[in-house]
Amino acid sequence: MADRTFVCRCEDVTTSELDHAIALGLTTIEELKRYTGFGTGPCQGKECLATVALELIRRGVITAGEVQPFTARPPIEPVSFGALATVPDPFGEPGIETESES
Amino acid sequence: MSRARPLLVPVEPGPRTVNIRVDEALVEARPEDTLATALIAVGSLMTSRSPKYRRPRGAFCLTGDCGTCLVRVDGRPNVRACTTPVREGMRVSSQNTYRPRRLDPTALVDSVFRRGMDHHHLMVHPRVVNQVMQELARNLTGYGELPEGADERRCEHLEHELPVVILGAGPAGRAAAREFERRGIAHRLIERKDRRQLDAELELGEVSPTNMLLGCGVFAVYGDPRAGVPTPESAARGRLLLAASELIPSIEASPELERLHGFRPRHLVLALGTREPMLPFANNDLPGIVGARGLLLALRRAKARIAGPCVVVGEGERAERAQAELDELRSPSAPKVERVTLDRIERAIGSTRIEALVLRDRRLPCALLAIAAPLAPAHELATAAGAQVRFDGAGFAVVRDDRGHCARLDRSDVWACGDLVGTMGASAAARDGERVAGHVADALALAEPEENEHG
Amino acid sequence: MTEPLGSATATLPAELDLLIIGGGVMGLSIAYNLAREAKARRGGPPLGKIAVVERSYLVSGASGRNGGGVRMQWGDAGNVALMRESIEICRGLAQDLDINLWFRQGGYLFLARTESGERRLHRNVAVHERVGAPTRLLAAREALEIAPQLDVSEVRVAAYNPEDGVVFPWPFVWGYAGRAVEAGVVIRTHTGVTRLEPSERGGFVASLASGERIWARKVINATGAWSIELNRALGIELPNHPHRHEILSSEPLKPFLDPLVVDLETGLYFSQSTRGEIVTGITMPDPPGREPDRDVQLGSSLRFLSNVSRALIRVLPLARFLKPLRQWAGPYDISPDGDAIVGPSPGHPDLIQVCGFTGHGFMMAPALGRLLARNLLFDEAHPMLERWDPCRFRDGRELRREDMIIG
Numbered sequence: 001m002a003d004r005t006f007v008c009r010c011e012d013v014t015t016s017e018l019d020h021a022i023a024l025g026l027t028t029i030e031e032l033k034r035y036t037g038f039g040t041g042p043c044q045g046k047e048c049l050a051t052v053a054l055e056l057i058r059r060g061v062i063t064a065g066e067v068q069p070f071t072a073r074p075p076i077e078p079v080s081f082g083a084l085a086t087v088p089d090p091f092g093e094p095g096i097e098t099e100s101e102s
Numbered sequence: 103m104s105r106a107r108p109l110l111v112p113v114e115p116g117p118r119t120v121n122i123r124v125d126e127a128l129v130e131a132r133p134e135d136t137l138a139t140a141l142i143a144v145g146s147l148m149t150s151r152s153p154k155y156r157r158p159r160g161a162f163c164l165t166g167d168c169g170t171c172l173v174r175v176d177g178r179p180n181v182r183a184c185t186t187p188v189r190e191g192m193r194v195s196s197q198n199t200y201r202p203r204r205l206d207p208t209a210l211v212d213s214v215f216r217r218g219m220d221h222h223h224l225m226v227h228p229r230v231v232n233q234v235m236q237e238l239a240r241n242l243t244g245y246g247e248l249p250e251g252a253d254e255r256r257c258e259h260l261e262h263e264l265p266v267v268i269l270g271a272g273p274a275g276r277a278a279a280r281e282f283e284r285r286g287i288a289h290r291l292i293e294r295k296d297r298r299q300l301d302a303e304l305e306l307g308e309v310s311p312t313n314m315l316l317g318c319g320v321f322a323v324y325g326d327p328r329a330g331v332p333t334p335e336s337a338a339r340g341r342l343l344l345a346a347s348e349l350i351p352s353i354e355a356s357p358e359l360e361r362l363h364g365f366r367p368r369h370l371v372l373a374l375g376t377r378e379p380m381l382p383f384a385n386n387d388l389p390g391i392v393g394a395r396g397l398l399l400a401l402r403r404a405k406a407r408i409a410g411p412c413v414v415v416g417e418g419e420r421a422e423r424a425q426a427e428l429d430e431l432r433s434p435s436a437p438k439v440e441r442v443t444l445d446r447i448e449r450a451i452g453s454t455r456i457e458a459l460v461l462r463d464r465r466l467p468c469a470l471l472a473i474a475a476p477l478a479p480a481h482e483l484a485t486a487a488g489a490q491v492r493f494d495g496a497g498f499a500v501v502r503d504d505r506g507h508c509a510r511l512d513r514s515d516v517w518a519c520g521d522l523v524g525t526m527g528a529s530a531a532a533r534d535g536e537r538v539a540g541h542v543a544d545a546l547a548l549a550e551p552e553e554n555e556h557g
Numbered sequence: 558m559t560e561p562l563g564s565a566t567a568t569l570p571a572e573l574d575l576l577i578i579g580g581g582v583m584g585l586s587i588a589y590n591l592a593r594e595a596k597a598r599r600g601g602p603p604l605g606k607i608a609v610v611e612r613s614y615l616v617s618g619a620s621g622r623n624g625g626g627v628r629m630q631w632g633d634a635g636n637v638a639l640m641r642e643s644i645e646i647c648r649g650l651a652q653d654l655d656i657n658l659w660f661r662q663g664g665y666l667f668l669a670r671t672e673s674g675e676r677r678l679h680r681n682v683a684v685h686e687r688v689g690a691p692t693r694l695l696a697a698r699e700a701l702e703i704a705p706q707l708d709v710s711e712v713r714v715a716a717y718n719p720e721d722g723v724v725f726p727w728p729f730v731w732g733y734a735g736r737a738v739e740a741g742v743v744i745r746t747h748t749g750v751t752r753l754e755p756s757e758r759g760g761f762v763a764s765l766a767s768g769e770r771i772w773a774r775k776v777i778n779a780t781g782a783w784s785i786e787l788n789r790a791l792g793i794e795l796p797n798h799p800h801r802h803e804i805l806s807s808e809p810l811k812p813f814l815d816p817l818v819v820d821l822e823t824g825l826y827f828s829q830s831t832r833g834e835i836v837t838g839i840t841m842p843d844p845p846g847r848e849p850d851r852d853v854q855l856g857s858s859l860r861f862l863s864n865v866s867r868a869l870i871r872v873l874p875l876a877r878f879l880k881p882l883r884q885w886a887g888p889y890d891i892s893p894d895g896d897a898i899v900g901p902s903p904g905h906p907d908l909i910q911v912c913g914f915t916g917h918g919f920m921m922a923p924a925l926g927r928l929l930a931r932n933l934l935f936d937e938a939h940p941m942l943e944r945w946d947p948c949r950f951r952d953g954r955e956l957r958r959e960d961m962i963i964g
Contacts (some may be wrong), residue, residue, distance in 0.1 A: 001157065001212055001213070001385065001453065002155075002212050002213060002215075002216040003384040003385060003449050003931065004155065004157075004218075004384065004385065004387070005382050005383060005384050005385075005386060006382075006386055006387045007382065009159060009168070009169075009170050009380070009387045010153075010168075010169045010170065011153065011154070012152045012153060012154035012155050012157070014218065014697070015382055017218065018220055020218075020220065022336070022412055024561060025561075025562055025563070025564040026562065026614075027564075028614060028747075030614060030616075030617070031562075031616075034614075034621065035222075035562075035727075035731070037221075040883075041153075041809075042169025042170070042172060042180070042213070042245070042882065043167060043168045043169035043170075044169075044798075044882065044883055045376070046168065046377060046480070046482070047162065047163060047167060047168040047169070047201070048379075048380065049497075049498075050377075050478035050497035051379045051382065053497075053498070054198055055382065056278040058494070061406055062246060062731060062865050064495070065439070065492075065493075068491070068492045068498075069481060069485060069498045070193045071485075071885075072482035072485055072486055072885060073483075073857070073885055074322030074324075074337040074481050074486070074857055074884055075321035075322055075347075075862075075881055075882035075883075075884070076319075076321050076322060076483060077317065077319025077320060077321040077346075077347060078321070078347065078880050079295060079345075079347035079360075079362070079880060079881070080255070080323050080347075080360055080877065080879065080880050081807075081866040081869060081876045081879055081880065082255060082257045082866070082876075082877030082878065083255075083257040083259075084362065084866035084881070085257070085586065085863060085866040085870055085877070086257045086258055086259040086362055086863075087259050087362055087859060087862075087863035088259070088863070089683070089860055090860060091299075091844045091845060096565055097520075101922035153809070177878075178878050179808070179809045179810060179878075179879070180809075180810075180879075180880065198811075221657065222656050222657055222728055223655065223656060223657070224657060226651055226652060226655055226657055227655075228652065229648075232651055232657070236657070236659060236661065236831065238877055239831060240661070240812050240831050240833075241811070241812060243831065243832045243833050244810050244811045244812065244832065244833025245808070245810070245811075245833070246808065246809070246810050247811050248706070248810060248813050248875060249875050249878035249879065251879050253879075257877075322857070322859065324857065324859050325856060343859060345859050345862075432960070554722070
């Protein structure tokens, strides 16, 4: 097995991939997330975000005072489409055929 | 796999066993087990291959946060092994791997791309090669196969309006709930852990709060969909909306039930605590590398002891305590739990699970490597509710005022207490939870009468 | 070193031939195509100094928030032809941009469950046949052969085009940026334009959030749903407005779904990405009594989650066993007649509008970049440019209402 150090195990992002993205000029958590893919897998950043933030601070890419997390995307805990489908629309159901909708 | 040396053994021989099928093997588990502890016990640590380098992966956090213990359970894909209790006859399969595992040709990807894989620039030219690569990539990513033969789950929806909701039944949340109870304020404490797990975590002699909803994960906090809509109705409501999913296992003839809760509290008290972050060292992704706290909680729940070589990584009081506590939960036949600091680690080695830790000066046999890093606050729901966070050296800690107030979303107030605002330890967190609950009670007492309702 | 994805510190010349405001797929496709076209035609006018200024990071706006569908199944011949061109460009674009775009031609499958939906599909396919697009009508059971997991019991007829497909949107933006920088375009990120004023010597002076002031002979407003603010400050009144559109992706699954499926009745669409996630959204009417958004809103809602879940399970019943992975929102830039707003602004011919794409700009960007570059460099006409003319609203020349706007 090759030696690799991971910052995000869901999407297989290693420290060298993080370094590569930094070398391209990317400096913020949001853009590094998108370019490397860290934080976009099943954990949605719960395991990796703090680790990446710390790595960026260590590398002098960003300071501890300015680093902010990326926007947390729901759902943060598992929920099925089946259960979500039971929630009624507070304004009534959309679903009329929309000939001129936007 | 059943021939592998066990990694966990019961503290006391249990009265009965639960039989589950894991891939082709039969595994005997015990009623206290989650799927994750049942798999770790028999040394079957690998639950999937990773999407890009095709490396073996298994449970890490053991607390329902990370995404790598996803397995297929009874025809449902992508189920977290660490939060799923075992049930007689359960059919469990690993995902994103070809069997037999030792002959999985996709495992070669890791060696072929030894120097790393830039997926943005991998085999872009010529077009025909690019298309073949894309089709291959498409087949190697993705975890679960489609559901098949899964039992129908009953689903229902419940709405609650009440003055106070507390999230997280750790020391701070439990203390806050007891304080509301003492003051006679209607409240609900919501916790994603089940009863068995919570009982394993209560302090000796501690009375568990009464008004709890266990096994219920709050997955989002939204602004009220009616807020901003100019109707009289919105003026009456206009509170934040907590959305939660409660999974009630099937009992006898009644099917599994997933209940979708919507809570509209006047006050939301966040006591979500912290998570174990990963530490960076070579091959930190091997199955058997787990969070120290998750491992301790899992052992207590499963009433099990460590039966193989276990090493703690970390420094400071927390890592030392983790080492001592894990050592107490060690079977006499296993070697003493060792502890190393991150800077001494050269790399971890193993094939489908960790076998040893290569240090600067020696090689340390290791079947379970417990990461005890500074803990990172679980900030997501707080930031979604509008709270500010600051990096506290380990993670993003929630910023609050002297009373514990951290945000206001629509007509609801949001409060934070305990380790969520920065690691303070269990007893300080309990005192903090009680104190913040007192301020919430004061705010309720001061509020306009029509804003106060009792639910 | 020159950063291929732009940077917050890239040096901007004080005077520019063209300033493109907005580093989304539109602005960058235009920058890339200007460089490409200028190079391809020797003897043409020199490219001049071009800069792209982006307020945040690349892919921060709608270009980074869309579902990545690319289709030629539109309701009128002009859009069909435009999207055929876009799809043709997409086929070789990964190689042109030297980056993986994950363009997969799995087709688009439109399902009609009502009589009026059925009429729409019949009418569209007739248009497509006339212009030679490979779209065909399918019976419900034929739709099932293309996507075996669908419940087609309510489907009256389906329309399928095998050349439509899906992409991963982000690398388009990075790829265009990389090639543009290579050709000498300056990309400045994390820098907003705070003010744009006409200059006495012609052209415009742009004030940047960094304090810099830059003169440009021509300016392109490619800020999509954010374009209104800039326009209003110059007295340019255009009827486009932002609209929050929500979307989600599911937990990753092994490949099972080739086409992007659209349920005409609900406006539900879903496809499967290369990573295995089901990417899905739905038409969500505004709550009753709510005024159209004036500013960009990007919040997520439970209302969307529940509506999309219901609609998805109806067409793809096995989804009830699956879970969403994350939800987010992006801004549609709505044009009242469904046609984009592209060209010289009323009263300000040196300010080119590239907005009003009504949620479908991403798929049009490859073709738009090329035709607009040819127009700017060589004055080449294109039938869509006449139709997209920003002055049409002022002059009362609104042409038609495209009805294949989904989501």
